[in-house]
Amino acid sequence: MSSSQKTLPASHFSIPCTNHSNLPAFSSASCSPLSTSGVEKSSWLPAPLGDPARSSTSSSSSTSSSTISASRLVREFVAQNNTAQIKHVIQILSQEFALSQHPHSRKGGLIGLAACSIALGKDSGLYLKELIEPVLTCFNDADSRLRYYACEALYNIVKVARGSVLPHFNVLFDGLSKLAADPDPNVKSGSELLDRLLKDIVTESNKFDLVGFIPLLRERIYSNNQYARQFIISWILVLESVPDINLLDYLPEILDGLFQILGDNSKEIRKMCEVALGEFLKEIKKNPSSVKFAEMANILVIHCQASDDLIQLTAMCWMREFIQLAGRVMLPYSSGILTAVLPCLSYDDRKKSIKEVANVCNQSLMKLVIPEDDETDEGKQSLSLQMEPKEESLSQQEVTSSGCLEASSDSNLSSASVFNVSSTERVPVTLNLDGIVQVLDCHLHDTAIGMMTRIAVLKWLYHLYIKTPRKMFRHTDSLFPILLRTLSDESDEVILKDLEVLAEIASSPAGQTEDQGPCDGSDTRSGQLELHIPVVKASQLSSSGMKGMECSPSTPTMNSYFYKFMINLLKRFSSERKLLETRGAFIIRQLCLLLNAENIFHSMADILLREEDLKFASTMVHTLNTILLTSSELFQLRNQLKDLKTPESRNLFCCLYRSWCHNPVTTVSLCFLTQNYKHAYDLIQKFGDLEVTVDFLTEVDKLVQLIECPIFTYLRLQLLDVKNNPYLIKALYGLLMLLPQSSAFQLLSHRLQCVPNPELLQTTDSTKTTLGFKKATSTNIDYLELLQHFERVQNKHLEVRHQRTGRGEPQDRRVVL
Numbered sequence: 001m002s003s004s005q006k007t008l009p010a011s012h013f014s015i016p017c018t019n020h021s022n023l024p025a026f027s028s029a030s031c032s033p034l035s036t037s038g039v040e041k042s043s044w045l046p047a048p049l050g051d052p053a054r055s056s057t058s059s060s061s062s063t064s065s066s067t068i069s070a071s072r073l074v075r076e077f078v079a080q081n082n083t084a085q086i087k088h089v090i091q092i093l094s095q096e097f098a099l100s101q102h103p104h105s106r107k108g109g110l111i112g113l114a115a116c117s118i119a120l121g122k123d124s125g126l127y128l129k130e131l132i133e134p135v136l137t138c139f140n141d142a143d144s145r146l147r148y149y150a151c152e153a154l155y156n157i158v159k160v161a162r163g164s165v166l167p168h169f170n171v172l173f174d175g176l177s178k179l180a181a182d183p184d185p186n187v188k189s190g191s192e193l194l195d196r197l198l199k200d201i202v203t204e205s206n207k208f209d210l211v212g213f214i215p216l217l218r219e220r221i222y223s224n225n226q227y228a229r230q231f232i233i234s235w236i237l238v239l240e241s242v243p244d245i246n247l248l249d250y251l252p253e254i255l256d257g258l259f260q261i262l263g264d265n266s267k268e269i270r271k272m273c274e275v276a277l278g279e280f281l282k283e284i285k286k287n288p289s290s291v292k293f294a295e296m297a298n299i300l301v302i303h304c305q306a307s308d309d310l311i312q313l314t315a316m317c318w319m320r321e322f323i324q325l326a327g328r329v330m331l332p333y334s335s336g337i338l339t340a341v342l343p344c345l346s347y348d349d350r351k352k353s354i355k356e357v358a359n360v361c362n363q364s365l366m367k368l369v370i371p372e373d374d375e376t377d378e379g380k381q382s383l384s385l386q387m388e389p390k391e392e393s394l395s396q397q398e399v400t401s402s403g404c405l406e407a408s409s410d411s412n413l414s415s416a417s418v419f420n421v422s423s424t425e426r427v428p429v430t431l432n433l434d435g436i437v438q439v440l441d442c443h444l445h446d447t448a449i450g451m452m453t454r455i456a457v458l459k460w461l462y463h464l465y466i467k468t469p470r471k472m473f474r475h476t477d478s479l480f481p482i483l484l485r486t487l488s489d490e491s492d493e494v495i496l497k498d499l500e501v502l503a504e505i506a507s508s509p510a511g512q513t514e515d516q517g518p519c520d521g522s523d524t525r526s527g528q529l530e531l532h533i534p535v536v537k538a539s540q541l542s543s544s545g546m547k548g549m550e551c552s553p554s555t556p557t558m559n560s561y562f563y564k565f566m567i568n569l570l571k572r573f574s575s576e577r578k579l580l581e582t583r584g585a586f587i588i589r590q591l592c593l594l595l596n597a598e599n600i601f602h603s604m605a606d607i608l609l610r611e612e613d614l615k616f617a618s619t620m621v622h623t624l625n626t627i628l629l630t631s632s633e634l635f636q637l638r639n640q641l642k643d644l645k646t647p648e649s650r651n652l653f654c655c656l657y658r659s660w661c662h663n664p665v666t667t668v669s670l671c672f673l674t675q676n677y678k679h680a681y682d683l684i685q686k687f688g689d690l691e692v693t694v695d696f697l698t699e700v701d702k703l704v705q706l707i708e709c710p711i712f713t714y715l716r717l718q719l720l721d722v723k724n725n726p727y728l729i730k731a732l733y734g735l736l737m738l739l740p741q742s743s744a745f746q747l748l749s750h751r752l753q754c755v756p757n758p759e760l761l762q763t764t765d766s767t768k769t770t771l772g773f774k775k776a777t778s779t780n781i782d783y784l785e786l787l788q789h790f791e792r793v794q795n796k797h798l799e800v801r802h803q804r805t806g807r808g809e810p811q812d813r814r815v816v817l
Contacts (some may be wrong), residue, residue, distance in 0.1 A: 178228075
């Protein structure tokens with residue numbers, strides 16, 4: 001009850017025995033005993049009020065005397081235990097007066113009924129139905145004074161009957177809920193006093209029928225009237241405070257309505273509702289074993305998405321507590337919870353509180369997914385429900401047998417199947433993985449979501465691939481395209497998380513299939529693998545010793561999705577050149593950290609070897625070569641290639657070399673890296689037959705700059721050993737002769753001037769083999785075949801450039817000599 005509203009003293013409602021000017025008049029006829037056959041109403045009841053000339057004073061006097069007469073009659077009948085006559089008196093007061101068409105008669109009837117109740121005393125409980133019903137009917141009267149009289153009469157009836165009115169509580173509550181919203185302040189004040197009396201009676205009694213009351217409360221709680229809402233909340237607070245009444249058991253019935261009231265425009269009502277919800281949450285924390293978490297989960301999901309900040313924050317706080325207290329009981333509702341929680345993670349500082357609580361919800365829910373969820377099919381899964389809320393095991397929990405309802409469902413939700421079990425029993429808990437993946441996929445497709453939400457989605461996907469890999473790989477084909485598109489995200493952090501997911505997909509043992517990888521470049525490159533890769537005959541690949549190196553690498557850390565990932569990643573770079581330019585190196589370097597760098601370079605080289613778009617192949621090879629020569633992440637791979645001591649390193653070199661031939665300068669740099677100086681010199685000799693363009697010379701310029709970097713420190717030191725490295729020096733002079741006299745020319749020229757004893761640069765066809773030659777022959781690499789392959793690839797590039805010229809496409813810039 002509002003502090004600003006007027007309250008009336010209880011004494012104001014007592015039935016008077018003296019005259020009141022505002023009460024209807026009763027007949028002044030003297031009271032005579034009633035016959036046993038009936039009541040002679042003319043002897044004591046109010047006279048007809050049809051005469052308009054009748055004064056209010058006389059009416060008032062008649063009412064008072066008639067009230068006394070009626071009260072005296074009832075007392076006499078009580079003394080005689082004459083139940084029939086008592087009912088007859090009440091019936092006449094009800095039918096002929098309280099329900100009369102004349103307002104003054106109705107007022108008199110109401111006062112008469114109250115007087116009867118007072119006269120009956122403790123026996124009034126036997127006649128409450130007859131006494132209450134006509135009074136409640138007058139609650140709907142159009143005359144505010146009559147509604148006030150009805151309220152006054154009911155107050156006196158209830159005050160006399162006390163606990164006897166509880167069987168009629170629902171009808172009283174229903175009537176009061178209407179008066180609470182009455183536009184007349186006097187009626188509203190009177191109803192508040194009656195309301196207070198009823199609350200006292202309910203609080204004192206242990207016979208309140210909560211089960212019978214809940215349906216009415218559930219219905220009335222959806223009222224939009226502020227005063228009705230205030231009335232409802234006040235009753236909920238009272239019932240919650242009564243020790244003998246366990247309202248928590250019926251919280252699912254009213255929780256949705258409470259959250260709707262929380263959005264009321266009145267600050268006072270919002271505050272009252274906040275207090276009520278706070279009390280319920282305290283009770284939930286104290287007695288989690290008796291809470292029907294599952295029945296309220298979807299209600300919270302809906303209100304966690306409310307536009308009202310207070311509703312959303314409160315619902316999110318409840319959700320946090322539910323997840324932490326109920327544990328895996330909440331798993332079937334994971335998809336709905338994520339639908340509500342994930343968007344909140346991108347809120348700005350204006351909604352910082354909601355964002356922080358949502359983050360806790362998200363983290364807590366993620367911890368509920370365990371490896372056991374991957375053991376069996378979702379329809380047959382049966383997991384032990386281990387619930388340790390706040391390090392205390394719960395004795396009972398409730399869980400639904402089906403998944404979460406969609407967030408768009410109606411707010412008035414019906415409860416799902418609930419199982420009450422002890423902590424020692426096993427409860428079937430289903431992880432609705434399909435629903436979760438659908439929600440995550442939907443959020444990734446939504447371009448409007450914030451960065452933190454996208455990161456959270458990717459963290460969820462990574463977590464699910466770690467905890468439930470076998471089930472997650474059923475969704476990989478549908479997730480793959482959006483994960484690849486996410487590589488174009490503006491945020492580096494999003495890309496990093498995306499790469500973690502893709503790397504886990506490519507390396508998880510659960511992704512292994514029988515078709516481990518393509519070894520002939522044919523059928524496995526169809527379908528989703530959309531790079532333009534022509535079928536290459538075995539004779540075109542390499543010698544018999546090299547054919548196996550064209551296959552997808554097979555190591556314990558890779559699976560059949562790895563090669564598919566590499567193909568689709570290169571396709572992404574091919575179709576989106578800006579991505580390659582701005583993020584290509586970043587993506588490949590991170591993949592080298594997450595996966596096996598050797599496998600990444602081996603597979604990409606294998607794919608690029610058969611790429612139809614030669615210009616893209618050249619650009620991609622240049623990018624890969626720059627990463628290989630400059631990235632700290634590739635230190636071990638560079639050391640592996642430096643000496644070519646093992647068959648694996650030699651195989652990798654040959655695989656890289658064949659693709660590197662798409663770019664002449666990168667091929668020379670690869671020979672420098674692997675210390676194949678003679679072959680580098682032979683390649684440079686072939687440059688005279690190539691079409692020299694500005695882009696070509698620019699790449700030679702960059703190679704000279706790289707030679708001065710720490711990566712090639714060992715190469716510069718080998719210049720001291722002129723005798724054993726004559727082809728290194730000749731190769732460097734070959735680069736010098738290719739360059740125009742630019743800054744790069746001056747740089748390399750100064751470097752070569754530092755070589756000691758220039759006369760030793762001359763080589764002779766002596767029988768004594770140099771160290772470099774021994775190294776070349778000891779690796780069992782057919783360098784002549786590699787040189788021929790280089791020529792074939794470059795001839796293809798020349799042919800394609802001429803075709804582009806014939807079609808009028810932009811040509812490469814040529815050097816004007």
